[in-house]
Amino acid sequence: MKRYPYLLPLALFAALAIALLVQLERNAQGDDPTQLESALVGKPIPTLRLSVLDDASIGFTAQLAGPALVNVWATWCPTCRAEHRFLNQLAGEGVRIYGLNYKDDRQKARAWLNALGNPYALSLFDGDGMAGMELGVYGAPETFLIDAKGIVRYRYAGALTPDVWEQKLKPLWLQAVGEAR
Structure with a gap:
């Protein structure tokens, strides 16, 4: 690791970039952030x-x-x-x-x-x-x-x-x- 000190920051950057791309792709496929999961849909509203x-x-x-x-x-x-x-x-x-x-x-x-x-x-x-x-x-x-x-x-x-x-x-x-x- 002492020979290549720049590899750790580069690896972290690459992982972050991949995570962001996955999220962007998910949103492009129709995920709507206003569509929050709700355990209540299909059930009575609580008293x-x-x-x-x-x-x-x-x-x-x-x-x-x-x-x-x-x-x-x-x-x-x-x-x-x-x-x-x-x-x-x-x-x-x-x-x-x-x-x-x-x-x-x-x-x-x-x-x-x-x-x-x-x-x-x-x-x-x-x-x-x-x-x-x-x-x-x-x-x-x-x-x-x-x-x-x-x-x-x-x-x-x-x-x-x-x-x-x-x-x-x-x-x-x-x-x-x-x-x-």
Whole structure:
């Protein structure tokens, strides 16, 4: 090794380059980073034991029913702010959305909804992030689509935009609404 001190850094560089190329190839083959694995898809959404965002004294222990979206959001999340106007639009079109305020400050969250509008049929407060952990949340925003039986049909990580809605969630939403009838 003393004769070729440059070989170790060269070998490390080559290994790193190969690892990056493998990841790039994987992404080129259609892996979508917003398609996070979810153990919940195809299973009932867990029963959430939380307080209602507007009033800490009102507890909520029930299974959420759909068809509905469950949107995980926070005031500290700039992407959540970016998607909020579209969530208000969806709610105005009759899409039921439950909000899960994640690892946030209750007062800031209430002020946010007062200022930007409240698209949520029910807003729950998950200050310590434990409910998010039960859902397998990586961060905010994340949106789950649940059917009329409370079964998780889809999970989307990232901002819910008109394109994402039209291409990924709306077909599943319409299917869930059809099945509920």
